[in-house]
Amino acid sequence: MSKKIRVAVLYGGRSGEHEISLQSAASVVKNLDTSKYEIIPIAIDKQGRWHWNEAPKLLAKVGKSLPIDPSAPEVILPAGPSSEESGTKVVLAHQNTQLPQPLQSFDVVFPVMHGPLCEDGTIQGLLELADVAYVGCGVLSSAVGMDKDVAKRLIRDAGLPIVPYIAVKHGDWLRSSSQIKSQVTREIGYPCFVKPANMGSSVGVHKVSSADGFDAAMNDALKYDTKILVEKAVSAREIELAVLENSQYGEEPLVSTAGEIAPTHDFYSYEAKYLDENGAALLIPAKILPHELELAQSIARRAFAALDCEGLARVDLFMDKNTGAFYFNEINTLPGFTQISMYPKMWEASGISYRDLLSRLIELAITRHERKQKLYREYCP
Ligand SMILES: Nc1ncnc2c1ncn2[C@@H]1O[C@H](COP(=O)(O)OP(=O)(O)OP(=O)(O)O)[C@@H](O)[C@H]1O
Ligand SMILES: [Mg+2]
Structure with a gap:
């Protein structure tokens, strides 16, 4: 043996x-x-x-x-x-x-x-x-995936849809908060979302309904990060997909069926995620039409490639409740893996058991390492 x-x-x-x-x-x-x-x-x-x-x-x-x-x-x-x-x-x-x-x-x-x-x-x-x-994921895609601003710039560059936003650095806010507020009114409008670029779990995320609440939201978000996203609020369903690198090297990554998070709060806040047992309904599969699923899967697949991801990632999309349009919201390169987490659940619903999923991920890690070890580190004429 x-x-x-x-x-x-x-x-x-x-x-x-x-x-x-x-x-x-x-x-x-x-x-x-x-x-x-x-x-x-x-x-x-x-x-x-x-x-x-x-x-x-x-x-x-x-x-x-x-x-x-x-x-x-x-x-x-x-x-x-x-x-x-x-x-x-x-x-x-x-x-x-x-x-x-x-x-x-x-x-x-x-x-x-x-x-x-x-x-x-x-x-x-x-x-x-x-x-x-x-x-x-490796160093680059992990780092990029954690920064909501840099990730969105690359996603936009790949021709994928994102919600309009501006990124505000702490120093810019200290120097020119009134210009920034005018820019937000002009380019983003209210309601908008104010969120730290590098946090998770909705920590420091605020929905701001008018210019009156903007300063307080910015000051709170700035407790958690030095770069803040101010984003147009969309009335959207939250659709997620699980992406897994293909075991056949060079083939397209696999994308699961979609899941949906339906928060019972105003948005999927920290309270809705962790404090309120009934803060959100998790639905797998999401009730969307076959052509909508196909489009969501293709956005997830292209996002995984655009950010140079390897192994796994969960791609979170917004689906506009009025127009049905999809927008990339964020990517999680090490998504939750609890027994009730969306990533393993979406694979189970797509025919890959939790156990097989783990085995595949480990195999992918080993073969990538072997492949990289064969690369020359020095110039060999
Ligand atoms: N532009 C937006 N329009 C509508 N709702 C939004 C918008 N941005 C964020 N939200 C709401 O806020 C929640 C948290 O925002 P987001 O997913 O960007 O950050 P996060 O959840 O803190 O990050 P992570 O998922 O990595 O933990 C979303 O799930 C959604 O409910
Ligand atoms: Mg999120």
Whole structure:
């Protein structure tokens, strides 16, 4: 029997979505095919320290969330490649003694984390330096996907529809807030949405109905980011699609059936997402017509390509309630993976089980790493 592939499940992280990550990770470890994979849970605590967990001990305790054991030894990832044959080696240090423990190793990393410092290219950069195979988007697409302004510029450049918006930097706001307000009235109008460029979970997002509320919304959004999007409000249905890289290298990515989020609040706010159990209805499949589905799928596929995505992404669209027109809203390069999350649910509804989805993602990570290792790093005449 061939040896099992050692999958380091990286979870937790220093973002506001830490707790969601613990839930996503719990579902991932429960669904990974243990006939093929050995699970190594590596937790990143809220301070940013990495902990190497004893899998059997931790996995026995997994419920809705995968816990973090703060007494577990710390992981030190080398900032350079380690042996290719026996996987990536990491050093473990016990907090108490600081003595290095024997080297441990894994074959591939599955980052199951969301938000800044988790899916924005920073972790991906660290994994690139260590020359590790990892699931999902690389540095560039992760970083671009996290910045709603840069993502929209590339999407617009690819000829895909977006809602009109302007991006306002903190410095511009301090210098010329009255000009910015005139520009918003002229070019965007009210109601509009004010949202931080790099947050998630609707943190700092405001619907502003008139110029009177604009300053307060901007000042709140600026607590979370130094760049803010001011966007025309559309009366829209929220349609999402799951995209998965094709296992046949070079073929078009696969796109799932659509799902719909129907918030019961004025918009899909933080309260509707996390505090109100009945904050939104999640509908899979979305009740849209076949030609509408086809159009939404083609936008999702082209968005995935336009942002240079690899592995997976969830593409969120707005569908205008009056005209039926679709607009790209955002892309999530490490979407939620809980048992009830849209990404795995949309694949289940499209014929790929949660378990198969995880296996496919790991295979894609390994083959991409192998492919990249064959590239020359120096000029070879
Ligand atoms: N232009 C808009 N028109 C109508 N509703 C909007 C608009 N922009 C945002 N919204 C509402 O606000 C919600 C949150 O906005 P958005 O999806 O842009 O950011 P986010 O949800 O914080 O990011 P993430 O999905 O990465 O967590 C949307 O789901 C939608 O309900
Ligand atoms: Mg969103």
